[in-house]
Amino acid sequence: MSRLPTRTDTPPAKPDPADKRAAWADAAKGVCIILVVLWHVVVKDYLQIDWHIGVPVPGLWGALGEQFLPLRMPLFFTISGVFAANAVLRPWRVVARSRVAGFLYLYALWLLIHTAILALAPDLPTDRATSLLGLLEQLTITPSNLWYLYALALYFTIAKTVRRVPRALVLVPAAALSAVAAAGLLDTPGNRAGLYQNLVFFLAGLHLRPQIERWAATANRRRLVLTAGAYVLALAAMAVAGAQRWFGVWPLVSVVAVAFGVTAAARLGRWPALGDRLATLGRITLPIYVIHMPVLALLHRLLHAPVSGLDGVGQGLIVLGYPILLTGLVIGVSLALHRGLLAVHARWLFALPTSRRPAPRHVAAAR
Template sequence: MIRQPTATDTRPLLPEPDVTRVRFRHRRRRTLPGPTPGRPHRAEWADAAKGVCIILVVLWHVVVKDYLQIDWHIGVPVPGLWGTVGEQFLPLRMPLFFTISGVFAANAVQRPWRVVARSRIAGFLYLYAVWLLIHTAVLATAPNFPTDRATSLLGLLEQLTITPSNLWYLYALALYFTVAKAAGRAPRLLVLVPAGALSAVAAAGLLDTPGNRAGLYQNLVFFLAGRYLRPQVEWWTATATRRRLVLTSGAYALALAAMAVAGAQRWFGVWPLVSVVAVAFGLTAAARLRRWPALSHRLATLGRITLPIYVIHMPVLAVLHRMLLGPVSGLDPVGQGLLVLGYPVLLTAVVICVSLAVQRGLLAVHARWLFALPGHRRVETAG
């Protein structure tokens, strides 16, 4: 299994998010709770959070693109419950992913333009373009799979330029690095306030957001917040307590409930505010995972290899959906009853494992160019 290179204080985290190394020299370092001047390290809480985020990404796609498409005839509303549960993580998943990406990008954007342009901007755009072509080809064999795909040359050109596809995390990272680098040493408020306003406007539906443009507009502020507020984020995670975990989880649950009861998802500023609460909870929970080292280590291991999962899981899911939709829909109520509750979890695990197996196979045939810009030993992603 290919692992992402160990990040240092001079490297960003990644989609993008964040993620794989093609050739590796990996040194194990003791994870510290906070930054240690003069000593490079990679905080395990960040990788563990990325591991959770990629699981949530795959789980959400499994639920909406496969699970809810099945003809369940069991007489109980379990499928709808899974859909509702998945929706509760929408303010958390990508905002947390991009916040961590921004934290790890803080020093990278200080490098010269030529370095940032090739290693980050060109690297992510290259991966986006390569995997967009692969997705387009594979998804053409599954026309009934409910996901965005280009069906013409014009549609493909649009996805390559102004309306990113399901791979929008990679596209976003290239754009966000460009913005962060161009901002230079501008006062943080001069950068964060417009980004926050853009997020609020997009979330309120005041902008045209076809495809995945909404995510592109809404998450810039979280990447920039990670970049500008890195010391505060590191302090927050280093000082996380059980009391703070209880308070932030309660605040997140209360914010979700209030937003749902009031129907305020489209109110100006509400969605970004709920996402801020969600990120505070996510950072706290990730930091508290260190109390369960076995779980934390496994999630961190997954968090270091999110790129292959991110780029491969959708075609894998499309193929599995085509194979499973008919047989599962045709089961009798007893058979479906045995599957309905655990099906999303089981299929999520299968999709992740198959995605990593595909990656290993591709690397075995020397297709390293699928995971890194040619001429670079690795791709550093932030998510």
């Protein structure tokens, strides 16, 4: 998503078939944004419904969503780092405006929008500011559900600052920070944990871009099976041993998950029927990311009571597919709202407005 805010005003161009890197990376982002919305649907709406069907289907959906936690955001930030590799080479003034200020602007703007809309759905279990002090805290030290944008602004600043530092001296401290946060050795209220844990994946995507692209370009079926198996085994071992809070375990499992995610995305990119659709979605993740939570909040307010009030037969008909249907609805409504906002020239909602200075007279005359 690190390159999206400047491209929301035009339909995404179809990637060049020869550009395999863009195809697999965008497909990976498409999968990640689906998993983000699905997780929010499950945790914030689906599991809050009063299900009385006698079978543990809701619990199974919750358990399934948890298995993607080491994959979803680490892979998202790894891809963002890959796309950031060229951006951090630009002058400070360019990076400061287009990336740091751009993402901070989007974060602050949409935080205000979320705060206003989420007040209309007080039963939705999500972080929200309920006072000016709470809003100030979310703006500064404890980011809200929009923490991905906050993180990108911070990560770009760090990446640009340490650009000339040897790679090992950048990645090792970031990995240590991730391990410390995942082990619960730091105070991580709100979404600070994700902020601390994922810096290493953004920096790895940036510094290891050639290796990651080579891994994707050489992905084959055998590697897909091996990485998928390694991920499943890592999840099982972590669960059986209760090792989620052991120092270094969560980042290590996330590395295995990212290796699987890149491999799977590269393989999906070779199936045009599915890969192209995921890549198209992956190029418009920004509007989905910023709009989906208010949409979910309003749908939760609309649907919670009626679905909870259905009898056992009615709930039995929808309990299995409800998260999938609602995820698709939330994404579809988010994209429709995005198109509508662009149609009324509200591009400022998705990118930092630019000030265009009038051209000098001699330049205008030459035109």
